[in-house]
Amino acid sequence: MQGLVYIFIASISVAIAGTAYFGLTFTPIEALLAGLIGLVFSLFLLERTLRQRDQIRLERSVQDLSRLLSTDAQAGRNLSQRMNELADLELGSRVDVLEADVSVLGTVVRELAETLAELERAHAQQDLSDPDGKGRRGGIEYVSSQEEKTAEPVIPPEVLREALADDRLVHHMLPIVTLPQRRTHGYDLVPRLMLEGDELAEPPDFMPGGDAQDLIAQIEGMALMDAITIARRSKTGGEPVAIYIPISSATLSDKQSRNQLMAILDANRAIAELLNFSLTEQQWDELQKKDGPVLKALAKNGAGFSISAISSLRLNFSELGDLGVRSVRADAKLFIDNPSHYTDFHTADIAAYVHRFDVDLIMCNVTTEQQVLTLIDDGIGFAQGPYLATAGPIRSDLLSQNDDFLQVNLAGQ
Incomplete structure (x- = not known):
């Protein structure tokens, strides 16, 4: 985009030089000098505009940064306050009790899962060996792997x-x-x-x-x-x-x-x-x-x-x-x-x-x-x-x- 701006400025400078030479009967050197003056002036205006834009952008960035720092400071104060509150609590004994409860619960869940798995396997073997069941589990009919293996290719x-x-x-x-x-x-x-x-x-x-x-x-x-x-x-x-x-x-x-x-x-x-x-x-x-x-x-x-x-x-x-x-x-x-x-x-x-x-x-x-x-x-x-x-x-x-x-x-x- 900036390249197009420079091309446009160059075109204006050429137009100024052409106008001075053909319309105002300037000598070639004077027309060239007029074109250069127009080019320098245009570049000066462009540079000033870009500098003002950068300054405005920098000011906005500084303002955003200051707001973020203010927010971080507030969050730090809140965190410090919560840490002080937690420091007053007796967490050691509570954590020990919680770990013991979780350990007991994990043991119970594991034993329950193993028991259910054994019951499931026993039920599956019973279904496979039951000639009247015809391979039904939970009311849904299926073909067992043993029956599949008996089929000759x-x-x-x-x-x-x-x-x-x-x-x-x-x-x-x-x-x-x-x-x-x-x-x-x-x-x-x-x-x-x-x-x-x-x-x-x-x-x-x-x-x-x-x-x-x-x-x-x-x-x-x-x-x-x-x-x-x-x-x-x-x-x-x-x-x-x-x-x-x-x-x-x-x-x-x-x-x-x-x-x-x-x-x-x-x-x-x-x-x-x-x-x-x-x-x-x-x-x-x-x-x-x-x-x-x-x-x-x-x-x-x-x-x-x-x-x-x-x-x-x-x-x-x-x-x-x-x-x-x-x-x-x-x-x-x-x-x-x-x-x-x-x-x-x-x-x-x-x-x-x-x-x-x-x-x-x-x-x-x-x-x-x-x-x-x-x-x-x-x-x-x-x-x-x-x-x-x-x-x-x-x-x-x-x-x-x-x-x-x-x-x-x-x-x-």
Whole structure:
């Protein structure tokens, strides 16, 4: 803006010189001198105006500063008065009594939570073993994980092995979004098998059972490589996102796969905070019993865990946070329709309570807008489901360049 003013002043000076030369028949030197005089006079007026403006602005700033100092002085006097009042109180004995009461209350609450969790587990086992219950909890029908495991995949392991050899397994990204902004927080990596005619098979159609642990470990290893590449590319692009990688005992119980996993994590500590291993609550409990030190080693290397399909929110989240658990997942419909199934807290308080231990609460299987609005009212910060977003191919910019050191590392293992 000031440059335009200078241009305008120069134009006026040129106009004065032109007028003096052509209109007043001045000599060129006299016309030039008249133009310079006009230029100097204009600059003098401009400088004086700017100086007056700066003086007025400085005076206003001094006045504002004096008011702020006066306010601070008043606040200091009030604070001093309150400190004197507090000094006259006997706070030591009151604090001791309050700490004792809080300690007793914490013990009672912890014992109550543990008792309720045991009752919930016992009730769940009773429901699963009751043939007439047909998997009902709280009047809501569901399919247990044991029933899911008994279903045989449509694609036999031999065909899956050939498909892996032909590099026909791809991973798609299923977004997890924040509420209420509905921005992408992270991605679940979902394996899909490419069939003839550009068709894709979902995991239940080809994921093998317990007799093909090597195939499961191979698929999880491929997911880890894709996750590291995505995490590195997203962080380099300035928009880091959390990646959730499926993992099971097929990888953690095998010594070679476990050592390879540890080596890769150790080589990628810079992005370890973006890597989260996803597993069900049943898998978590089993791994805690069999491979507890392995889980602690993964957490020590910076990786986190996301526990899905939880049966209750009556958990020791402080302990889970210490073990590296960064998020737990619950079913949105069951949480909304029957919140007492998950927790004794009010639905508007449970997310804040869980977050106190640096654990995020993610609601899955969101299918309607009304569910989204209810979750927002309850303060739920993360959600996932077909209504919000479906799984899709990995963006090309996130996999455009493979990390060569990963290939070398895997080859060395």
